[in-house]
Amino acid sequence: MSNPEGAAASTPVLRRVGTARATALCYRVLIRQIVSVGRIAALSALGAIMIVVGWVVGNSSNSGAGADSGMIYDGASYADGFGLIVIVPIVSLVFAAASLGDARDDGTLVYLWLRPMGRMPLVVAAAAAAVTVSLPLCVIPTTLGGWFATDFVAESGGVALGALAAAALGTVAYSCLFVLLGLLFRKAVLWGIAYVLLWEGLAVGLGDFAERLSLRGYARSLLSQIADVDLGFTTYGLVTSIIVLASVSVVSLALAAVRLSRLNVD
Template identity: 35%
Template structure:
């Protein structure tokens, strides 16, 4: 499993795709720094930067880039066949790749969000945002790794989930929030460090349980899906 994880990490950071991980976090911290430099109250910019950009864009988009990258390219170019010929359980392959995706996303998003929270209020808020980002990273990564196995257009479907389900429907239809990772993240951060900047739309129990459900269900589904691949690179 560790070998697969090392190969995955080397391949992920060895491609130009890795460069796509930098602009959004830098933009997030940069906007917060500008607002802080102009001595604006966090109530004036916090929600737009933290929720509108950090939780609604930076976190899911980076998770999408990484989550679809750890397996998607191997499915497309056929190199997944070489991995399947190794005497490794499908479970170990998925867990290793999912682990790389989740940890990479967590580090890339939690660090800038911590600094944004620090500039918006306190270390407590920064810590809450970082913890919430880690939770969201694991849930989003599980979903996007699964999408890379069930469709040839995982990025497109991932964007539909982010922009349409969470971005559009999640703001107007309360029922969709139960299946919105963004709402789980907001709730977790708000409960850890209550602030007027964040407004929880679901209960903390729902957020915690459903985050775990996303991770478990999507990971199990990904393992089963990988098990259906034949050595010809096709699915049965």
């Protein structure tokens, strides 16, 4: 006769992986997945272009009465126009969309998805991996490019600090948002580019309401507030900008965890 109790006793019980351990495990796997020579080289070249052009802008500006304030404005505008509009969202998109999107497309996500652990550690690890790679590629060119464009005049340090803070917090917020996008759409990069160009680039010019729904509006407000430069757009308070960017990051990760739990992974 069969022994149900013995059979049940011999069945191995899978222990749930702790949150910290699960996050660290997924992070190690995913960061290796998204880092490639081609991506790093292409996006590093984009950052190098920003730095070089910033240096050219700074050296080609005219000196004279009132030149310092003009150079501060030029540096802040350059950090905003090239760094926060192009480099930060594009670099974040490439790595964040790939963090879970690539694993989903090539079938390796199932090995992490089937482990006895919560979905939030996997999502947090994906965002952390994307941020780890994206931060230096976003922050360094945005900060140096904006600073070089000021030609190092007095108070130019404020532009560099503002660009650093805006690029860093913007990168985190965009990365979390695009991790969610990578779980919602198969061609997440195409959808992300459409969002960056059509909404962040164009729709925000339609009015204050649209700008309030744009990450760029809050990132550039950080730059404007810290550098103490009026860039000619609606500016939100320093604390408000930080809270909104942080809230977008947290909500995006929470929604991504819900989406992942309902996703059919094979």
